[in-house]
Amino acid sequence: MPSISKKGNAMPQSPIRKLVPFAENAKKKGTKVYHLNIGQPDIKTPQVALDAVKNNDIKTLAYARSEGSEEYRNKLVEYYKKHQVNVTANNIIVTTGGSEALLFTIGSITDPGDEIIIPEPFYANYNGFSTASGVKVIPVISKIEDNFALPKIEDFEKLITKKTKAILICNPGNPTGYLYSKEEIQKLKEIVLKHDLFLIADEVYREFTYDGLEHTSVMALDGLEQNSIIIDSVSKRYSMCGARIGCIVSKNEDFINTAIKFAQARLSPPTYALIASEAALDTPQQYFDDVKEEYVERRNTLITELQKIDGVKVANPKGAFYCVVELPVKDSDRFAQWILEDFNYNNETVMVAPASGFYSTPGEGKNQVRIAYVLNKKDLIRSVEILGEALKQYPN
Structure with missing residues (x-):
């Protein structure tokens, strides 16, 4: 057999x-x-997103562009600007959910046998995406006693080898709900610059921060332009899990030019979901x-x-x-x-x-x-x- x-x-x-x-x-x-x-x-789900699909007059359900429509990416530029992330449409690739964004990212920056350091516990599919790419997850443990705060930088340093390509965080975190402070993001910035690594931030829960605390994006810090990658999705933000629309955001041109080849290989994100996601950006505060x-x-x-x-x-x-x-x-x-x-x-x-x-x-x-x-x-x-x-x- x-x-x-x-x-x-x-x-x-x-x-x-x-x-x-x-x-x-x-x-x-x-x-x-x-x-x-x-x-x-x-x-x-915001009614504006549902109505955009319901009321469209499409006669032929055609392929979208591999990187997502220019209209949607331009609206995303304005969205990110509100969150202190200044990018252009060329810095964005629309994906089929945050899952595909992660797969494209890992595929673009690693080779089989390479390593990614991730504070654990972490979103379970990080293991699956890494396995699918032949990449080894190197965990650095955070503790419930510390409310799952960022482990000591020394703990990260001990794990970095020649095979290390990136540090991956989820902020705010799944499964912990932990929100990294600006100071903790700054510490991660210093270590990835020191060791010339990528800092990948899964920021799909950006809107959901509590107790007067604010979210700090990895792309809001100066000096990380070539090292930072955002993973994003509409799933939780607009309660649109079934839309399967996400994106990659980065100012690193080599990375974006590589990731677009993965996007072209899978053809395009789903057209109706793109329409709904573009409309969702008009959701009132x-x-x-x-x-x-x-x-x-x-x-x-x-x-x-x-x-x-x-x-x-x-x-x-x-x-x-x-x-x-x-x-x-x-x-x-x-x-x-x-x-x-x-x-x-x-x-x-x-x-x-x-x-x-x-x-x-x-x-x-x-x-x-x-x-x-x-x-x-x-x-x-x-x-x-x-x-x-x-x-x-x-x-x-």
Whole structure:
């Protein structure tokens, strides 16, 4: 029988999606499942984006340009200017989601066997994208005790080798909700300039910062023009996860000229989604103000309820809509499966994402889960109540 590639066998499963069959089976049995596992907001998509697709008069659904339409990229230029990022349309390549932006970026700056340093826990698909490109993730561990703050620069320096090509961060962070300060971004700037590395920043949660704190983009700092790359997406910003539109932003011409070849190879981003994303840029600021206020209330509700459960430790997120929770269990993968397969509380249960999949260091995060506070406050309270009851009944 023909064999599967080593790379294919090495591809990690998604900690977010691998439990879906168990959730579906629970639903077939009549159990209601509260989804705390995935960052799918219940916030409504801006009507202006939906109307742009609904009311268009396209007669032939043609290819878009490989780099995305000039109209959309020009509007993105104005959007970024509001966030202290001054670029031109030629600095932007539109991609099929932030996922493709990451794949194009890794493909453009690394060769098989190269290394990328990433503070962990990190977005689980960073492992998958790196594996697909034959690149090794070198983790530098951040701790729940420090609220997942940036590890010491000395910890990064010890890991840099001739094979190191980049440092990758998510800001604000998925799965931690941590928001890097301007001082921390400045420290990263110094180390990538010292070692001539790229600094890749996944900034898809830029709008969602709390407690009066502000987001600092890697492209807002002078001196990083040739080293910084932004990964971006409309998915969370406008609650448009299904649109699958993202982009790469960089002032490094060699990088952009390389990445466009990957974009040409996959032809183009989806036309209808481009139309919706361009229209979404006209979303009024009040939309984001209301969404931020809602997420702050949800975060506060979730943290308050979780702290009522004995043996639970939770980090306090300052951005995005995730938090990492430490549970009094030995193996959160087994626990997450058990609460879907063998447990219900008044015919209801919850689905969480085991945090081990957000680490690449073996054994780390085994007693942690990621919770996305994308449900309304009433459902969050009920979900935590069910989680607490599950912990009481869990045999392990």
